[in-house]
Amino acid sequence: MKQSTTTYTKRVNARRAGVAAGIPTERVAITVHKNGDEVRFGWKESATPVKSEKVTTSSKSPKVEQEERNGVKRPKAGGVCADVWAWLDAHPDATLKDAKAQGEKRGWNPNNVSCEFYARRKFYGISRQTEAK
Structure with a gap:
């Protein structure tokens, strides 16, 4: 399994670097590195596809047409x-x-x-x- 040795300031940059290294997007796992007030992100290859976090929202009520x-x-x-x-x-x-x-x-x-x-x-x-x- 591959893992990054550099860190990035944004999650998207870390994910982009993982994909550039040849890992499929669904297998790139983001790692968080905290150093005092500074937060940096890295990536590593996961064994199984990482499930993306989905926010469940209530279904919208049907729009009632006004006369x-x-x-x-x-x-x-x-x-x-x-x-x-x-x-x-x-x-x-x-x-x-x-x-x-x-x-x-x-x-x-x-x-x-x-x-x-x-x-x-x-x-x-x-x-x-x-x-x-």
């Missing part, structure tokens, strides 16, 4: 915007004044209520002002 109409995306469930939209869906004849009054009761930002009110109207393609009762 989009008229260039406006419906907000994701769980947020304040979705709460405003849910209230507006339950009260389709509500005016901005009604929505802002409900927003004060529920602690919603009045500017956010206004933005969501008009975004929802655009989403559903409502372009005319609603009749006051």
